[in-house]
Amino acid sequence: MTRHIKLAVAGVGNNISALFQGAEFYRNLRERGIADQDLPGIKRPRIAGIEVSDIDFVAAFDVHPNKVGVKFREAVLAPPNNYPRLDVELPDPGFAVELGLTPDDIDPSSEGFRRLVATLRDTGAEVLLYSLPTGLQWAATAYARAALETGVAFVNCTPELVARSPELLAEFEAAGVPMIGDDLASHLGASVVHRALLHLLTERGLSLASSYQLNLGGNEDFRNLREKGGSKRQSKLNALAQEGVDTSKVEVIPSAGFVAHLADHKVAMLNIEGLGWAGTPISLDLKLKVQDSSNAAGVIIDLIRIAAGARRAGLGGFSAAAVRVLKSPVGGHPSYTAEDIEAGYRELDSAAAR
Ligand SMILES: NC(=O)c1ccc[n+]([C@@H]2O[C@H](COP(=O)([O-])OP(=O)(O)OC[C@H]3O[C@@H](n4cnc5c(N)ncnc54)[C@H](O)[C@@H]3O)[C@@H](O)[C@H]2O)c1
Numbered sequence: 001m002t003r004h005i006k007l008a009v010a011g012v013g014n015n016i017s018a019l020f021q022g023a024e025f026y027r028n029l030r031e032r033g034i035a036d037q038d039l040p041g042i043k044r045p046r047i048a049g050i051e052v053s054d055i056d057f058v059a060a061f062d063v064h065p066n067k068v069g070v071k072f073r074e075a076v077l078a079p080p081n082n083y084p085r086l087d088v089e090l091p092d093p094g095f096a097v098e099l100g101l102t103p104d105d106i107d108p109s110s111e112g113f114r115r116l117v118a119t120l121r122d123t124g125a126e127v128l129l130y131s132l133p134t135g136l137q138w139a140a141t142a143y144a145r146a147a148l149e150t151g152v153a154f155v156n157c158t159p160e161l162v163a164r165s166p167e168l169l170a171e172f173e174a175a176g177v178p179m180i181g182d183d184l185a186s187h188l189g190a191s192v193v194h195r196a197l198l199h200l201l202t203e204r205g206l207s208l209a210s211s212y213q214l215n216l217g218g219n220e221d222f223r224n225l226r227e228k229g230g231s232k233r234q235s236k237l238n239a240l241a242q243e244g245v246d247t248s249k250v251e252v253i254p255s256a257g258f259v260a261h262l263a264d265h266k267v268a269m270l271n272i273e274g275l276g277w278a279g280t281p282i283s284l285d286l287k288l289k290v291q292d293s294s295n296a297a298g299v300i301i302d303l304i305r306i307a308a309g310a311r312r313a314g315l316g317g318f319s320a321a322a323v324r325v326l327k328s329p330v331g332g333h334p335s336y337t338a339e340d341i342e343a344g345y346r347e348l349d350s351a352a353a354r
């Protein structure tokens with residue numbers, strides 16, 4: 001018997017549609033007796049004793065007129081969301097999406113902020129998943145402060161500086177509240193594939209001449225990133241730098257264009273120009289096409305289980321377990337060995353077993 005996570009979400013976009021529908025997909029597989037090793041796309045069937053379908057959505061916040069005041073089950077499917085409708089019957093968690101924070105609600109005494117705090121308290125939320133459009137630093141900080149005030153673990157899916165803000169992280173640590181960020185590293189996304197190929201080049205002893213990564217998509221994230229891609233570009237470079245890649249020779253364009261007919265598919269074009277024996281050139285081009293928001297949900301499921309497990313274990317601040325599923329983790333990847341990361345998972349599992 002596992003204890004379900006009580007999850008609140010800020011931003012009811014494609015990521016949340018993929019997470020909500022996907023959790024139901026796995027619940028169905030479980031009910032049909034499918035074993036751990038046969039669950040598609042799942043590396044860790046349990047983290048801190050929590051299974052992938054053990055999520056109870058308890059509250060959601062958005063500002064879009066198609067979503068505010070609408071039942072959560074319907075809001076996740078409302079346009080401009082365009083994640084596909086999975087072949088599962090969706091449950092009704094029994095609440096409507098509430099109005100989220102606006103730039104007038106940054107002050108903790110403001111009406112909107114107090115409303116958010118009250119909902120987090122009243123619903124008994126354990127984790128607040130922050131999944132707004134990229135580029136809203138004010139919002140990331142304000143939602144994190146509301147989580148801190150209520151003792152709710154915070155997960156930052158975006159490249160905004162939250163976990164990497166030393167002051168904010170210290171406050172979460174002091175309060176014993178988990179803070180997991182920043183910016184999720186998609187399941188098999190452009191960042192991890194690009195990093196692996198650049199690492200291979202170096203490992204084989206070739207020199208990097210130049211490289212680029214261009215991303216295209218047809219969801220709201222790609223529309224937004226055309227204009228507000230600054231923090232995402234840096235975060236993608238952070239992800240490459242994690243394994244010692246010299247990013248001075250790499251160009252990354254988070255959204256090289258919004259292509260409506262791609263809908264929630266993302267296409268990444270990767271190019272690597274290298275120099276081998278006697279300076280002779282080698283050129284590699286790769287195209288990666290993925291269901292963008294499934295790629296996000298496949299790691300969000302780990303981030304929220306890490307956050308809930310840490311909170312239940314009384315572990316505040318950042319968890320080493322999250323390092324590989326983030327583009328810009330606290331302290332960067334070289335500060336953590338593979339053993340540190342596995343020790344992070346073991347700590348959560350053993351605390352849950354006690
Ligand atoms: N593979 C991926 O999809 C991936 C990977 C890494 C990071 N991310 C990041 O995750 C975030 C969410 O992605 P998405 O595809 O779900 O985006 P989305 O645009 O589909 O959803 C964002 C939602 O936030 C809502 N919103 C806007 N302002 C708000 C506010 N002040 N308060 C509450 N809600 C507000 C929007 O109305 C929308 O419903 C983005 O920042 C994206 O860059 C996504």
